[in-house]
Amino acid sequence: MRPSGRDLSEMRPVSIETGITKHAEGSCMIRLGDTHVLCTASLEARVPPFIKGSGLGWVTAEYGMLPRSTTSRMRREASAGKQGGRTVEIQRLIGRALRAGVDRSALGERQITIDCDVIQADGGTRCAAITGGWVALRLAVNKLMKSGEIVCDPLVDPVAAVSCGIYAGQPVLDLDYPEDSEAGVDGNFILTESGKLIEVQMSAEGSVFSRDQMNQLVDLAEKGVSELVAAQRAATQ
Amino acid sequence: MRPSGRDLSEMRPVSIETGITKHAEGSCMIRLGDTHVLCTASLEARVPPFIKGSGLGWVTAEYGMLPRSTTSRMRREASAGKQGGRTVEIQRLIGRALRAGVDRSALGERQITIDCDVIQADGGTRCAAITGGWVALRLAVNKLMKSGEIVCDPLVDPVAAVSCGIYAGQPVLDLDYPEDSEAGVDGNFILTESGKLIEVQMSAEGSVFSRDQMNQLVDLAEKGVSELVAAQRAATQ
């Protein structure tokens, strides 16, 4: 029934390749089927003004799509002169999600910026960015721990994200682009390895939904996230 | 336990005053306690390029805060030269929510723009904007029906929104600003009168949450929305 022939609760193949760029403190290319996102972590000594002197760290994120990551070429945001509403919304989400999994006092007064750049898009880029972004963050923190700059691990519980939705009347896991563009309900779920919820977003796109459907989507998300966390663990061992 | 002395499942007093500005096709001032939002509906004959000729209508929204709607003065976005990320995110949400309750083919090729301007802020402005925005939309559509320009009512099921969250470890309904700034979990829920879900957004702000807590918040939201819809009905009779 799904265009890709997948089962309703079947993820696309996941791969996470680390060490993509030599300059970043942490980096990976995450591939969820045909969705490919390059994630880098950049460490800086300074923190934003509003937490200066608090002893707390900060994690923030930026998101972009290469102009031809999509079926037809999109206008480059740098040349348009501003980030679109969708971009701003997504990068705020990524930052919020990753911060929820960080013990900011253990991190200490330093900032880590996660850049997520979509190389090829086929649905679910924001979820891939969060899952891959956590890997880049993990690698950068590992470096700080190895060098002894921080002692207590600030990343206690891995964070990953997956999309689920109602497609052709059925709840499905990990929407690809053909499904995403037809789905009646579209959701993004961010969870920790231990099954705690960080963010739940469900939107009616053309058809409203019931609480039963809501719960079916959360069930699927729990399954998806546990598979993603396994891939994160494998990549960062 | 709540700073305002309200029960856990008690809304702030709601009032919706219609006919606020003489130029708009529909307008109201919605007051949720100390949160006051002016909502206007503006009707235009044109639709966005991507639906020209489709026979479908469009509903969109813009959101703003007056500089001194807040405790300390905020910079005016027009003078800053761009809308901030939060503004963009909120106005996209309002538009999406209202569209979900519109039969766009019954509306026909016309656009209605809902402007939501916060006169005084005390938490929950985006939810108030959606609830009040629906009233302005209802009034504008009433005008079109009275004049015979449209025949079938495109607004079949009223739409309203309410925030809920975990405050001091307890699920509470309709967060005001003192609660919002301290809440560990913050959610916005958009429902129809018939209890269908349009949008669910829950974010961990400092503490993750369980599925049980998620369901308690949805329960509260259902209660809150039914009270808001009653106020909408009273204002538009």
Place this chain on the structure above:
Amino acid sequence: MRPSGRDLSEMRPVSIETGITKHAEGSCMIRLGDTHVLCTASLEARVPPFIKGSGLGWVTAEYGMLPRSTTSRMRREASAGKQGGRTVEIQRLIGRALRAGVDRSALGERQITIDCDVIQADGGTRCAAITGGWVALRLAVNKLMKSGEIVCDPLVDPVAAVSCGIYAGQPVLDLDYPEDSEAGVDGNFILTESGKLIEVQMSAEGSVFSRDQMNQLVDLAEKGVSELVAAQRAATQ
């Protein structure tokens, strides 16, 4: 002869309602007929760099129109990405006018920002903004005096503004929108209660004018301002 049936030297009904928003140090809604402007005063401890250390205070103003304050919806300036020429010109005028009535040394090194937001427009918004802005300023200064932060009253002579013009060949007081859009000459006059001039602006819009006509307009302005100052005094007693 006037569309509204008013006499040539008759103002529209004026009302000034104070205490509109709970956060601002001073606020009012001024209504000149169908022109409604919300004015707030925001007090800050800092002053602009060019007077730091001078012991002098500063008063500045910003002006905006809600998108549907006008007959047809205007584009929101925050979304257009800049304030238009008319907005910039008006807010410079408001700030200059109010500063002319302030003893900046008595005010001391603090800044008061007057925000004037047009809720409904029917001509004469800049004059209403100045007259209402002075009320908001007065209320904010009253607070400073009550708390003992300033001792000498920096607002010695109330400031108000009114528009006059040549409409259908006749000098008329307080132009409303139908008159304003047809007037051959359009003027804005800012005076103090004691009859001193702060700013005189007269523009030919289609027909030039004589010195006699100039003087007739100033006569009308003196009458109008004295009525406005009475309303200001009543509102701030």
Place this chain on the structure above:
Amino acid sequence: MRPSGRDLSEMRPVSIETGITKHAEGSCMIRLGDTHVLCTASLEARVPPFIKGSGLGWVTAEYGMLPRSTTSRMRREASAGKQGGRTVEIQRLIGRALRAGVDRSALGERQITIDCDVIQADGGTRCAAITGGWVALRLAVNKLMKSGEIVCDPLVDPVAAVSCGIYAGQPVLDLDYPEDSEAGVDGNFILTESGKLIEVQMSAEGSVFSRDQMNQLVDLAEKGVSELVAAQRAATQ
């Protein structure tokens, strides 16, 4: 008493040199003492959308200052990314003033853009721009009449502008920069050769003013404009 040693009612030396740039349909360099403004008129076949098909023409203006036209270098507006409030206000004034002296129906559906670029500033640049701008406009219109494209002269009454103010308690004509920066009252007056008023702007800068003083400034302005019109006539014969 004046820093320059001029009498109270004495203008600075005026010179108007035409034919400054070979590309423009009309051009001049106007020099009022040390204030030098290059004015060009550019003719285009198109008119702004709001008058298309009306048979009427349009005159508009833009104003700029070279970065080092002033005592210390100003930031280039093109590099700052926007025109400042003062620039916008001045160019709107120039356009409005010149249009007031044009029979737009005699001009026919064409647009003339007057560019006024300040090469060296010493006070009174906006007045110099209007006076010189009219000369550039006159030359461009002459060309249209010579070629027979227009038959009826649309420039019936020359337009010129001069500043006057209260300096050291005395009304003075044609303020230079040292006077302008100290003046208690500052005014700009735009008149036609026949003595009709187009625009009157008087601002209190530190001290309010009386109607008597207002009238003394208009007297001076009439004298100044008659001298400027003579220079315009001489330059365009």
Place this chain on the structure above:
Amino acid sequence: MRPSGRDLSEMRPVSIETGITKHAEGSCMIRLGDTHVLCTASLEARVPPFIKGSGLGWVTAEYGMLPRSTTSRMRREASAGKQGGRTVEIQRLIGRALRAGVDRSALGERQITIDCDVIQADGGTRCAAITGGWVALRLAVNKLMKSGEIVCDPLVDPVAAVSCGIYAGQPVLDLDYPEDSEAGVDGNFILTESGKLIEVQMSAEGSVFSRDQMNQLVDLAEKGVSELVAAQRAATQ
């Protein structure tokens, strides 16, 4: 003598991997040592307004650097709100260079946009972008020829670019970042396979240079380009 131990006239290892993204009409990742640039070609039916109806095609380019392609993180241009001067200069150069190798009449009225995004930077990114950009262009044109949309090959002579400079007093080929940041003279050379020059840019950076040195750099460039063209041919066979 070179930090990398290379001979004076030795290029870094070159690799060109095609088919990097599934959406683009042509794509490759070019790697010159540690400089990695992703190049895509996007085909559109429309051409810029200034050549509409001319029968000629257009090739244009855009360039960007991922924020962490560099040693320390650069600010994202989309979030800064504009492309910097260096970016603009480079993308104009790429477009100009590639157009010089295209028979625009054989291409016909279509536009190909080459996007060059730097994944990892180690000097010479603009030259890598031109060399890789030509490969993406070649692949897109191949598709048009295979489908029969164009008949005559518009790419008659391959185009490639290399940097050369005076480093530690010696002419060297293909500067990497450590050399580039120390070079006294820095040049970019764009040539065709047949040895014709398309663009020559040489800049003194701290020390001026002689005509002899100029000629030595061109000699090196000829050698480098012939190696790059071999890699282009291998990748596109």
Place this chain on the structure above:
Amino acid sequence: MRPSGRDLSEMRPVSIETGITKHAEGSCMIRLGDTHVLCTASLEARVPPFIKGSGLGWVTAEYGMLPRSTTSRMRREASAGKQGGRTVEIQRLIGRALRAGVDRSALGERQITIDCDVIQADGGTRCAAITGGWVALRLAVNKLMKSGEIVCDPLVDPVAAVSCGIYAGQPVLDLDYPEDSEAGVDGNFILTESGKLIEVQMSAEGSVFSRDQMNQLVDLAEKGVSELVAAQRAATQ
């Protein structure tokens, strides 16, 4: 054969008039035939952050064209809200070229900004700006030396620039606009009086070129620059 009737190696008449504006530390109007550029030098005590404390000075440049310096009116960049790509490229070139002729340690920690504003354009504006910019710089430095603020002359070797190109198959010196718009190859050459090269830029515009042609253009450039340096010397004696 040249539209102007000049010989292949004949420059247009050059004139350099100094002391154009009274405020600038150095200024000149350079005229190359019908290309007229006003150049000013502005001295500031501060240097850019990246060289603070280094003891070195800085020279930078900005470039602009008056809207009607060209055949048809160009949009004013300040009103467009940004400097175009061509402008940015040119002003970076001017700054780089002039810095190459400055001993920055002899200049000491001060910044000189060269503004080059094109009053009338007929080809070769960037070269005229460099040649005239050097004169303005020379005059500003003379002032510093006369006042004893600097002791060692930081301008050891005059810098000038000229364009050459292949027009109608022939190498020609100092292209004017009719030649520039038809040239197959277009080059800009920046040299010192002593014949050292600072910058060489040659671009194929429609036809590629050979090394022989490259050398012929450099020969012409050497001749042109020696004539320009003579004019610079004459103007600054």
